[in-house]
Amino acid sequence: MSKHTELRVRRRNSRLVIPDVQDSKTVGPIIGYAEEPLLPLADACIPLIPIIFNILAYVSTALEHTPDYPSDGLTRDESASIFLYTTEWKDEHRSLYSALNETLRTADPEQLQPWFKYLKLLLTALVKIPFAPQQTVWRGIRKDLRLEFPRGTSVIWWSFSSCTTTLPVLENDLYLGYEDQNCSSFVRKDDWDTPDNDILPSPVHEPDYASCCKQCQTTTGCIAFTYSPSTQLCWPKRSMGSGGNSTADRITAYNPNNCSSFVRKDAWDILGNDILSSSVQQPDYASCCLQCQTTPKCVAFTYSSSRHGCWLKTSIRSGENSTGDRITGYNPNTCSDFVRKDAWDIPGNDILTSSVQQPDYASCCLQCQTTSGCIAFSYSPSSHGCSLKTSIGSGGTSTDDKITGYNPNMCVGFVRKDAWDIPGNDILTSFVQQLDYASCCSQCQATSGCIAFTYSPSSQRCSLKTSMRSGENSTGDRITGYNPNTCSDFVRKDAWDIPGNDILSSSVQQPDYASCCLQCQTTPGCVAFTYSPSSHGCLLKTSIGSGGISTGDKITGYIPNTCSGFVRKDNWDISGNDILPSPLQEPDYASCCSKCETTSECVAFTYSQSSQQCSLKANSCSGGTSAGDRISGYNREYINYLLGSVAKMRPV
Numbered sequence: 001m002s003k004h005t006e007l008r009v010r011r012r013n014s015r016l017v018i019p020d021v022q023d024s025k026t027v028g029p030i031i032g033y034a035e036e037p038l039l040p041l042a043d044a045c046i047p048l049i050p051i052i053f054n055i056l057a058y059v060s061t062a063l064e065h066t067p068d069y070p071s072d073g074l075t076r077d078e079s080a081s082i083f084l085y086t087t088e089w090k091d092e093h094r095s096l097y098s099a100l101n102e103t104l105r106t107a108d109p110e111q112l113q114p115w116f117k118y119l120k121l122l123l124t125a126l127v128k129i130p131f132a133p134q135q136t137v138w139r140g141i142r143k144d145l146r147l148e149f150p151r152g153t154s155v156i157w158w159s160f161s162s163c164t165t166t167l168p169v170l171e172n173d174l175y176l177g178y179e180d181q182n183c184s185s186f187v188r189k190d191d192w193d194t195p196d197n198d199i200l201p202s203p204v205h206e207p208d209y210a211s212c213c214k215q216c217q218t219t220t221g222c223i224a225f226t227y228s229p230s231t232q233l234c235w236p237k238r239s240m241g242s243g244g245n246s247t248a249d250r251i252t253a254y255n256p257n258n259c260s261s262f263v264r265k266d267a268w269d270i271l272g273n274d275i276l277s278s279s280v281q282q283p284d285y286a287s288c289c290l291q292c293q294t295t296p297k298c299v300a301f302t303y304s305s306s307r308h309g310c311w312l313k314t315s316i317r318s319g320e321n322s323t324g325d326r327i328t329g330y331n332p333n334t335c336s337d338f339v340r341k342d343a344w345d346i347p348g349n350d351i352l353t354s355s356v357q358q359p360d361y362a363s364c365c366l367q368c369q370t371t372s373g374c375i376a377f378s379y380s381p382s383s384h385g386c387s388l389k390t391s392i393g394s395g396g397t398s399t400d401d402k403i404t405g406y407n408p409n410m411c412v413g414f415v416r417k418d419a420w421d422i423p424g425n426d427i428l429t430s431f432v433q434q435l436d437y438a439s440c441c442s443q444c445q446a447t448s449g450c451i452a453f454t455y456s457p458s459s460q461r462c463s464l465k466t467s468m469r470s471g472e473n474s475t476g477d478r479i480t481g482y483n484p485n486t487c488s489d490f491v492r493k494d495a496w497d498i499p500g501n502d503i504l505s506s507s508v509q510q511p512d513y514a515s516c517c518l519q520c521q522t523t524p525g526c527v528a529f530t531y532s533p534s535s536h537g538c539l540l541k542t543s544i545g546s547g548g549i550s551t552g553d554k555i556t557g558y559i560p561n562t563c564s565g566f567v568r569k570d571n572w573d574i575s576g577n578d579i580l581p582s583p584l585q586e587p588d589y590a591s592c593c594s595k596c597e598t599t600s601e602c603v604a605f606t607y608s609q610s611s612q613q614c615s616l617k618a619n620s621c622s623g624g625t626s627a628g629d630r631i632s633g634y635n636r637e638y639i640n641y642l643l644g645s646v647a648k649m650r651p652v
Contacts, residue, residue, distance in 0.1 A: 032109070033116040038124060041077040041084065044117040051114060053093040058084060078125035085122060085160075101159035133323050135267050137163040138170045166266050183213035186253040187284065193246035194226050194237050203233040209251060216253075223286070224254035240290045259289030262329040263360065269322035270302050270313050279309035289329050299362070300330035316366050335365030338405040339436065345398035346378050346389050355385035365405050375438070376406035392442045411441030414481040415512065421474035422454050427464040434462040441481050451514070452482035468518045487517030490557040491588060497550035498530050498541050507537035517557050527590070528558035544594045563593030566633040573626035574606050574617050583613035593633050603638040607631045 041059050048055050062080040070079035089095040100118075103111050139161055164170050188209075199222055206212040209227050212234035216222040224237040230249045239260040243252055258264070264285070275298055282288040285303050288310035292298040300313040305325050315336045319328065334340070340361070351374055358364040361379050364386035368374040376389040382401050391413070392406045409416075416437070427450055434440040437455050440462035444450040452465040458477050467488040471480065486492070492513070503526055510516040513531050516538035520526040528541040534553050543565065544558045562568070568589070579602055586592040589607050592614035596602040604617040609629050620634050 032113065033119040033123070036116045036120040038120060039077075039117055041080050041121060044077075044081070044121045045084075047114040047117060048096075052096055052099055053089065055096070058087055058089070058096070062087065072129050074125050074128055078121060078128070081118065081122045081125050097160070097162075104159040132165075133267075133321075135165055135323075136325070137165055139163045140170050166264070183210050183253060185255065185257075186213055186216075187256045187286075189243075189252045189254075191246050191250065192226075192243055192252040193248070193250040194224060194235075194239075194241050194243040194252050197224075197237045197239040197241040199236045199238050203235045205232050206234040207232060209253075213253060221260065223258040223260055224252065226250050226252045239293070240286060242294065243290075254286055256284035256286045259286050259293075259329055261331060261333075262289050262292075263332045263362075265319075265328040265330070267322050267326065268302075268319055268328040269324070269326040270300060270311075270316060270328055271318045271320065273300075273313045273315045273317060275312040275314055279307075279311045281308050282310040283308060285327055285329065292329070297336065299334045299336050300328060303327045303329070315369075316362060317369055319366075330362055332360035332362045335362050335369075335405055337407060337409075338365050338368075339408045339438075341395075341404040341406070343398050343402065344378075344395055344404040345400075345402035346376060346387075346392055346395040346404055349376075349389045349391045349393045351388040351390055355383075355387045357384050358386040359384060361403055361405065368405070373412065375410045375412055376404065379403045379405070391445070392438060394446060395442070406438055408436035408438045411438050411445075411481055413445070413483060413485075414441050415484045415514075417471075417480040417482070419474050419478065420454075420471060420480040421476070421478040422452060422463075422465050422468060422471045422480055424470050425452075425465045425467045427466055431461040431463045433460050435460060437479055437481065444481070449488070451486045451488055452480060455479045455481070467521075468514060469521050471518070482514055484512035484514045487514050487521075487557055489559060490517050490520075491560045491590075493547075493556040493558070495550050495554065496530075496547055496556040497552070497554040498528060498539075498544055498547040498556055501528075501541045501543045501545045503540040503542055507535075507539045509536050510538040511536060513555055513557065520557070525564065527562045527564050528556060531555045531557070543597065544590055546598050547594065558590055560588035560590045563590050563597075563633060565597070565636050566593050567636055567639060569623075569632045569634065571626050571630065572606075572623055572632040573628075573630040574604055574615075574620060574623045574632055576622055577604075577617045577619040579616040579618050583615045585612050586614040587612060589631055589633070596633065596635070603635045605633050607633070 041063065042056060045052075045055050045059050052058075059080070062084040063076065066076050066080040066083055068076055070076065085097050085100075087095065100115060103115060106112075199219055204215060206215055206227070209229070212225055212227040215234055216225040216236045219236045221238050222236040224240050226235045226237065227233070228249055229251070237254075240252075240254050275295060280288075280291060282291060282303070285305070288301050288303040291310055292301040292312050295312050297314050298312045300316045302311045302313065303309070303326070305327065313330075316328070316330045351371060356367060358367055358379070361381070364377050364379040367386055368377040368388050371388050373390055374388045376392045378387045378389065379385070380401055381403070389406075391411070392404070395404060427447060432440075432443060434443060434455065437457070440453050440455040443462055444453040444464050447464050449466055450464045452468050454463045454465065455461070456477055457479070465482075468480075468482050503523060508516075508519060510519060510531065513533070516529050516531040519538055520529040520540050523540050525542055526540045528544045530539045530541065531537070532553055533555070541558075543563065544556070547556060579599060584592070584595060586595060586607070589609075592605055592607040595614055596605040596616050599616050601618050602616045604620040606615045606617070607613070607630070609631070620632075620638065623632060
């Protein structure tokens, strides 16, 4: 290795150093690895075959789990070299990271030489990864380091240090675990008891406080315990619960960095959503969590270790990375403003083409809350699949582990009107019971002919309606929901306008098509209307007259069974007197009538609902009863003319 070689690297690798042979206190860099060529991972690991068990098989596994185009500009081999370093070897065989770090600590450059090709690839990958923001990291080792590093010994730390930004990861039994001989990781509270929250059906006997602590550390789910020195009884706890002062000889201890039933997220803050006007002071994360657990509507909190500030939250919405010391805890099974329904699924109504991955129910709910148009979701704890929904639609019992969450106060496709009731127009003979507004809306959506409903939160009564007609202000707790794009008894015709035939001298303002239709239904003589969604202008009409295609956003609604200016006669046919050689095709009676109104010499018509045939007539004579579904319409002015003529011919 040449000491004069210049290294063109993006960062100086201070850990790769060797002591100078003349002066053990002088340290120079190991530069031999930097002179190596950058090889594919398999080639770089060939020198390690005699050292690491089955190395090439693990190289293949690392490459299989690495995408073709990793992030941060890494090549596939570079990214796989990091994967290989973090891989645990099976059975009794040493992992690569363990053998590498031991070799680095020997301070023997000759032993390190077989690693140079792999180190070149690994360090090239590491220097490409962007710096993380300044934050607290944790590291722990399952041994007493005082035995390896006696006081007074000069130490040069050559090996890689594996750290984590999340303390619970370090406390996992796969790494450091909870156990400590003196229970120093627990906060002790004398003359304090924690009733309930017991993990075991009965207390266990332990000779002292430290032994009780060890019992807790080795019991799954234990984050606190109480101990009685006089009886030597030990109660492992899953929560600090409603602890309080004890008059007996109880001692309570708890892990200040854990809280049962809550997920911890370090370097994370939640802006807003505060329950209280200011933070409360708490000594640690666990105490802040307990404050949240005992506060109504609190589903999350943020905690500052430096300031001991505890902020209680109603939602995890607006969460973001924190450059300070903020820690967030949240209940993974709850989401404010949403109703949870276990063993329930919603088929269809998906916003996205596939589910997204989320760690828990609360995170799936947050995804829904921040996605436009989402009012419900279904979540699978086993697959972590989160499906966002536009409606609770035809949801039903699920045989797998699906959980549904939905906003109980919203229903896509319906307009909500508080303090409003619709008397009459009921589809069913009696109301149905529903848990909330959204469920009542879903019932309406799934019921044929339902275009509106009323709901009472106090009685949970849901009444399905065929029309908004007769709607009025309610002094009770009635809420109305209606489909803004539908109106019973009226035919909707998009991109269609009716010039003239106006009842009023100007349009009226209405928020939607359905409201304009209601205005027509409650106005004498109105049989049609036109509506503009952009201007909200609603024009009431006496006839569909000479309606035609509109280049703007006009929508027309009309009564298909009525035509002003004409007298309707069901089960009646007019034979002969046809103006056209063959009948026209029209969708309904009103459209056939409109054709007659705009056709010269037409004074009557006959219409068949089954065949949709419309026959225009020049004379209304020769009419008679029809055995089929014929309907006739007579021009009212023409009838009045005929009646007047008959009166003149009568003898005086």
